[in-house]
Amino acid sequence: MSTTTVKEILAGKSAEILSVTPDISVYAALELMAKADISAVLVLEGERLVGIFTERDYARKVILRGRSSRESSIGELMTQNLLTISPNHTVDDIMSIMTENRFRHLPVVDHGKLVGIVTIGDAVKAVMEEQRQTIAQLSSYIAGDLTT
Structure with a gap:
């Protein structure tokens, strides 16, 4: 079970939010x-x-429909009615939300203000870091037991 929060993930990322x-x-x-x-x-x-506009939107709404990427606007094709998360959500929360809804990006909103975006890659990195720390702690504990 992951206790890492979205706030902690965002602290490790660039503060810049790319948008259009x-x-x-x-x-x-x-x-x-x-x-x-x-x-x-x-x-x-x-x-x-x-x-939000994703590569999946491009593939399904532009390429497969024979539209022109130079003539189509993002507003015509973006995904609307977004599900957002707060900085207090945990990695377990976001992985569950992403899995259930079949998407890989979650905008982070705090008190009505956009503060970042979290990806499935961010969630996986957080889980891997927690596992690395757990392994290090267990290894240290075992090594300590063997030397006494």
């Missing part, structure tokens, strides 16, 4: 995503979170 506006072209958003080596971008109107 709904009127930007899909092509421009894809350029940004490629340059930043990310697979999703949040969509904001001012400071208000209105959607």
Whole structure:
């Protein structure tokens, strides 16, 4: 059971939140995503979170429908009605939410303000770090027992 919180995950990440506006072209958003080596971008109107655009959205809503990425806007194709999490959620919470809803990115909102995004990769890294720490503690405990 993981006790790491979203707040702790965000503390280890860059504070920069990459985002686009709904009127930007899909092509421009894809350029940004490629340059930043990310697979999703949040969509904001001012400071208000209105959607997310992912590589999956691109594949299913642009490519498979024969649309043009240069002529389509993010606002037409983004995923809306987002599920968000708070900084107090745990890694177990987010892994459960991601698994049940079949997505890999969760925007983090604190008191109505967007504070970050957590990915499935972030969750896996947190679990691996907890396991590494547990193994180190157990190894130290065992080594201590063997030397007494």
